[in-house]
């Protein structure tokens with residue numbers, strides 16, 4: 001049961017606010033979807049009603065912005081303080097056409113321990129609830145401007161917290177509120193096989209991205225401990241089933257580190273592994289994280305990797321490096337959390 005209005009559907013708001021008329025719940029829901037943080041802003045509610053609601057919910061939000069870092073490229077990283085004192089980060093990334101994507105967190109820290117990821121090095125504290133996820137979106141949109149896409153690629157593994165992630169997606173896509181298209185939402189997983197099967201069977205049908213990193217088990221074991229639990233063969237079987245049920249193309253993310261998982265041989269392994277799957281590959285030159293023992297790939301390694309994919313007919317794009325100036329790029333979230 002959600003306790004915070006920002007994580008509720010309109011019908012639940014009716015009950016939480018003890019409204020007699022259902023349309024009052026829709027009014028509040030609409031205001032919240034536009035980023036309202038107080039009842040005083042809800043001008044279509046009678047003053048006496050606003051006073052009653054303020055007494056019922058002295059604070060609407062359960063999170064507050066505790067730090068804000070803006071990059072010259074339009075990216076914005078926020079650190080949010082949660083009601084229990086824990087902190088998370090979320091980011092707006094802006095592309096060259098001015099489209100803004102919210103990169104949201106779903107856990108405080110992450111239990112998956114990927115070797116190349118700052119968040120993984122922080123350990124895991126707890127799951128976020130739907131309100132804590134939704135408020136990241138609202139805080140970012142209020143400060144960055146209209147957001148057109150959402151990716152669950154921030155802190156945490158979304159398929160280990162699928163209940164609140166599903167609820168947040170319902171709110172994000174509700175035409176009576178924010179109304180984002182499901183096609184504009186991406187869940188990114190490190191390869192939690194039962195979660196992929198759950199998505200295949202029960203939805204929501206949003207875009208799915210797999211942080212693959214390497215298609216060679218021995219290397220993936222080293223870089224991503226999840227591979228010891230669900231090795232590449234099981235991951236592929238799950239994706240075959242997912243595609244059989246949904247017909248959706250899957251994005252493979254390859255964060256490339258110099259001398260580890262980049263170059264032509266690594267790309268050939270990916271081509272062989274992906275045979276039979278409908279995929280596109282996002283090649284992400286690893287973003288430097290102080291304290292982690294990896295380096296960025298050389299230009300030659302990157303070009304060799306991309307050339308193999310291209311000659312195999314696999315659609316590949318080189319992810320633009322946005323947000324690096326605020327440590328808000330892929331794998332970098334969490335750097336502000338130890339400083340406070």
Ligand code: SF4
Nearest residue numbers: 110112114117120156
């Ligand atoms: S890459 Fe994703 S799954 Fe892996 S440790 Fe980082 S946040 Fe967790």
